[in-house]
Amino acid sequence: MQSYWWRRGAAAAVVVVCLAPALAAAQEAPVAAAVERTGVLTLEDALRMALSRSRDLEDARLAYRQAEAQVREAWGSVYPTMDLNATFVRNLSVPTSFVPAIFFDPDAPPDRLVPVQFGADNQWNFAIRAEQTVFQASVFLGLGAAERYRALQREGVRGRAHQVATRVRLAYYDVLLAQEALRLNEESVRRVRKVLDETRAMNRAGLAADYDVLRLEVELANLEPNVRRARNAVAAAKRALAVELAVESLDSVEVAGSLAAMDLVAVAENDDANRGVLRFAGLTEAESEADEAVQLALSHRSDLRQLELLERLRETEVRVERSEYLPRISVFGSYSIAAQENGAPDFFGPPGARAYGRQVGVQVSLPLFAGFKRPSRVAQRQAVLRQVQAQRQLAVARAETEVRTLLEQVEEARARAEAQRRAVAQARRGFEIASAQYREGIGSQLEVTDAEVALRQSEFNYAEAVYDYLTARARLDEATGMVPLTEAVLTNLAMER
DSSP states (O other), rough: OOEEEHHHHHHHHHHHHHHHHHHHHHHOOOHHHHHEEEEEEEEEHHHHHHHHOOOOHHHHHHHHHHHHHHHHHHHTTSSSSSEEEEEEEEOSSSEEEEEEGGTTTTSTTTTTTTEESSSSSSSEEEEEEEEEEEEOOHHHHHHHHHHHHHHHHHHHHHHHHHHHHHHHHHHHHHHHHHHHHHHHHHHHHHHHHHHHHHHHHHHHTSSHHHHHHHHHHHHHHHHHHHHHHHHHHHHHHHHHHHHHHHHHHOOOOOOOOTTTTOSSOOOOSSSSHHHHHTTTTTTTTTOOOOOHHHHHHHOOOHHHHHHOOOOOHHHHHHHHHHGGOOOEEEEEEEEEEEEEEEOOTTTOOOGEEEEEEEEEEEEOOOOOOTTHHHHHHHHHHHHHHHHHHHHHHHHHHHHHHHHHHHHHHHHHHHHHHHHHHHHHHHHHHHHHHHHHHHHHHHHHHHHHHHHHHHHHHHHHHHHHHHHHHHHHHHHHHHHHHHHTTTTTHHHHHHHEE
């Protein structure tokens, strides 16, 4: 049976094809407008907004455009070149040279010079030359280097998309955790207030001591500032998410999802908002296939791909430097017209005053000695190549370690969430029992307080375990190079060409 990780890879390819039209449609009706209209932001909406609006990703796209221009520039060295020169000179005084008089009079003294004017009042020159390189290894190797550089920048766009999407997922989960902390603090304040109201009523009836009322009032006073602190944490988390989405504010937007209500085991039992969050968490099969996850990372992880492309680029640069020892062969042809005329200028003068030149030929240039510069440049390029190879080996080792560590964190967080879910049910039942016993007069107020604290802590521990699972999954997706929705960025990049 085909493994989970390779099925994920195939599914990602299908998603790319399916989402390409969706991305094109998103340009006409931006996701941001839908979020503003509904006031609800889902994780998918956040990812789509970030991948289309991120300033960080736009920087990578511009670097790719620059690489495309460099490829076109490299092709220019393969095409023929053609130069045209045309000049007109009006001699205000015709240039004069001195020649020995003996040229004209054999009897003249040998040291006598005679002034002679060369040229006419008007001079025209026109020349056109075309040249085509037949063989120049550095040109063709340079073209390959430019293509490899473009491939490197294209992979850089993919890697930057992975980073952006992962940061958005983590920022989104930060908002959910902050919202959960706020909800739990508000719920805790509500429960303590309810118990305080009941205790005051029992105190008036002589069934509770003044100390019980005072203790609850102190506990309430300690809890209320936590609500303000949690509310500020939610605002800060939303601001961080807004920066990633390149929007001004998310204050009036509801971030969909609830960590406390999220069920990692029975995914279908979740509501639509939580299913939308868990859809990006890969909750389909066990997470224990570490070796296959490592292989997936080695073939799909963007930083490893970039280092592989960079190594190929450096190898090409070494070959380019070595090719400088080879000859350059080109063919050329030229056509020229020269004309002179005295008096008023007449374009290129009369037909009898024109001279024509036509040439074709082959030019061979072979470098013989350049002061040992070429071997030095080759040595430099080889050193850079070995440096990239060492970096790639180190990156592969680190990637394997990271993937295995994240898999362990995913498993640990998932197991912890399952245990904490049972603890929440037990703590809630304990609080109900303690509250009922206190109302019946067979329990103490201290037991109620302890039960409430235990319930609050267990609820937050569960939310934190789910948060740890989701964040570990997001980092694992980036570590294996299988970040949702990002492959469509490359499809969209190709459509823009």
